[in-house]
Amino acid sequence: MLAASTHHEHHFTGSAMVRDLVIGMSDGLTVPFALAAGLSGAAVSTHIVVTAGLAEIAAGSIAMGLGGYLAARGDAEHYAQELAREEREIIERPDDERQEVAEVFMQYGMTESESVPLVEALAQRPEAWRDFMMRFELGLEAPEPGRALASAGTIAAAYIAGGLIPLGPYFAPVAVHTALLASIAVTGAALVVFGYVKGKFTGAAPVRSAVQTALIGGVAAAAAFLIARAIS
Amino acid sequence: MLAASTHHEHHFTGSAMVRDLVIGMSDGLTVPFALAAGLSGAAVSTHIVVTAGLAEIAAGSIAMGLGGYLAARGDAEHYAQELAREEREIIERPDDERQEVAEVFMQYGMTESESVPLVEALAQRPEAWRDFMMRFELGLEAPEPGRALASAGTIAAAYIAGGLIPLGPYFAPVAVHTALLASIAVTGAALVVFGYVKGKFTGAAPVRSAVQTALIGGVAAAAAFLIARAIS
Numbered sequence: 001m002l003a004a005s006t007h008h009e010h011h012f013t014g015s016a017m018v019r020d021l022v023i024g025m026s027d028g029l030t031v032p033f034a035l036a037a038g039l040s041g042a043a044v045s046t047h048i049v050v051t052a053g054l055a056e057i058a059a060g061s062i063a064m065g066l067g068g069y070l071a072a073r074g075d076a077e078h079y080a081q082e083l084a085r086e087e088r089e090i091i092e093r094p095d096d097e098r099q100e101v102a103e104v105f106m107q108y109g110m111t112e113s114e115s116v117p118l119v120e121a122l123a124q125r126p127e128a129w130r131d132f133m134m135r136f137e138l139g140l141e142a143p144e145p146g147r148a149l150a151s152a153g154t155i156a157a158a159y160i161a162g163g164l165i166p167l168g169p170y171f172a173p174v175a176v177h178t179a180l181l182a183s184i185a186v187t188g189a190a191l192v193v194f195g196y197v198k199g200k201f202t203g204a205a206p207v208r209s210a211v212q213t214a215l216i217g218g219v220a221a222a223a224a225f226l227i228a229r230a231i232s
Numbered sequence: 233m234l235a236a237s238t239h240h241e242h243h244f245t246g247s248a249m250v251r252d253l254v255i256g257m258s259d260g261l262t263v264p265f266a267l268a269a270g271l272s273g274a275a276v277s278t279h280i281v282v283t284a285g286l287a288e289i290a291a292g293s294i295a296m297g298l299g300g301y302l303a304a305r306g307d308a309e310h311y312a313q314e315l316a317r318e319e320r321e322i323i324e325r326p327d328d329e330r331q332e333v334a335e336v337f338m339q340y341g342m343t344e345s346e347s348v349p350l351v352e353a354l355a356q357r358p359e360a361w362r363d364f365m366m367r368f369e370l371g372l373e374a375p376e377p378g379r380a381l382a383s384a385g386t387i388a389a390a391y392i393a394g395g396l397i398p399l400g401p402y403f404a405p406v407a408v409h410t411a412l413l414a415s416i417a418v419t420g421a422a423l424v425v426f427g428y429v430k431g432k433f434t435g436a437a438p439v440r441s442a443v444q445t446a447l448i449g450g451v452a453a454a455a456a457f458l459i460a461r462a463i464s
Contacts, residue, residue: 026295026299027295027296027299030291030295030299031263031288031291031292031295033291034287034290034291034294034295035267035284035287035288035291038283038284038287038288038290038291039283039284039287041287042280042283042287044280044283047464048274048276048280050463051270051271051274051276051460051463051464052267052270052271052284052460054459054460054463055266055267055270055271055273055274055456055457055459055460056263056267056270056288056456058266058270058452058455058456058459059262059263059265059266059267059270059452059453059455059456060263062266062448062451062452062455063258063259063262063263063266063448063449063452064259066447066448066451066452067258067259067262067448070444070448074434074436077436078435078436105350108354108357108360108361108363108364109357109359109360110350110353110354110360111353114349114350114353115350115353117346117349117350118337118342118346118347118349118350121342121343121346121347122340122342125340125341125342127341128340128341128342129340131340132340135368136367136368139373141371202306203310204306204309204310212302215298216294216295216298216299216302217295219294219298220290220291220294220295220298221291223290223291223294224287224288224290224291225287227286227287227290228283228284228286228287231282231283231286232279232283
């Protein structure tokens with residue numbers, strides 16, 4: 001049991017937090033950067049770029065954070081409902097549930113008779129049986145308590161931190177095109193570093209992750225710049 | 233086998249597509265709406281609101297679509313690597329792998345001797361054994377081929393479709409505050425309908441989903457409006 005839970009740990013808390021940071025930071029670095037670049041293409045003042053940028057950071061961090069919070073709450077409720085349903089079915093329709101356990105193993109080429117000992121072992125432990133059905137029949141993982149709020153806060157904070165980097169140069173008393181060049185330099189460097197670190201954490205090749213992350217930011221900014229310039 | 237695969241179908245293609253539509257449409261309706269409301273608060277012209285809005289839609293759809301594509305590609309590669317590793321371990325360290333199968337079942341309260349028949353049954357079918365380890369030890373699902381590209385396209389298209397709704401009124405030759413009121417009405421209605429339909433599809437209570445979706449849009453727009461007004 002100790003070995004099993006040590007093994008399990010690997011997949012959770014740490015990586016959920018890293019995943020939330022990555023989600024918030026990716027969009028936070030990219031979208032405000034591209035929006036500011038786009039508005040620079042339309043030759044508006046740095047004051048308007050800053051106004052639009054901060055409005056975007058507020059909107060984006062709330063949409064992602066609050067949206068993520070409600071989605072996680074919804075998943076937790078869905079899990080609780082399905083858990084109650086499995087508990088009921090184990091009591092009310094045990095034969096159907098036994099058949100469903102056998103079907104899980106038939107997917108792995110086991111015959112019905114080979115799965116009998118396992119079905120019987122589970123049938124003696126209703127809680128373990130229920131948990132088994134949740135994970136192996138329905139593919140649902142038990143949500144961590146408090147994860148929804150932590151996740152929302154992490155995503156929103158990462159979005160804000162990421163978004164302030166490309167916006168920084170526009171606060172300086174310089175021409176909008178000068179600020180744009182500084183923003184490209186600062187954000188390009190931030191995207192490369194972020195992509196590299198992200199690759200290290202998620203197990204992807206760091207250099208490739210750095211190139212891909214910078215590429216997304218570059219393509220998004222170029223598209224926003226060209227569209228804004230075309231209609232201005 | 234037929235029963236098992238019919239059962240499985242439930243969780244995939246359909247819901248992955250719906251999930252992508254929901255992801256793109258949620259942010260597409262919310263962020264451009266809030267950004268446009270924010271800029272209206274700063275009393276800029278409708279032309280600047282449209283420019284910023286279209287730049288945001290370009291940036292957001294690319295960041296979400298391309299980001300999602302590369303993430304899905306990364307997941308597919310991670311899956312392929314782990315698959316190759318499990319295949320190797322089954323050949324090179326079969327005793328360790330047998331122990332790992334037993335540990336999966338020990339999590340469900342089964343004794344080591346109860347899991348023996350199952351371990352032996354899997355050991356006779358290396359491919360099923362490998363697939364079993366992927367899903368039950370590592371919790372990884374086989375990625376659907378072509379999913380990354382379809383997912384990216386669906387998210388980006390939904391973001392663009394969603395984002396054009398709140399922006400529509402600003403195209404009209406009216407004062408920016410008139411456009412803002414029309415945008416609030418149109419987007420509020422769209423968020424309620426979208427939230428309701430989303431609830432129907434995802435199994436959440438439709439009315440509550442409608443209220444929550446409208447709430448996210450309202451909070452994001454109010455925050456963007458207040459920030460932009462404060463600094464203008």
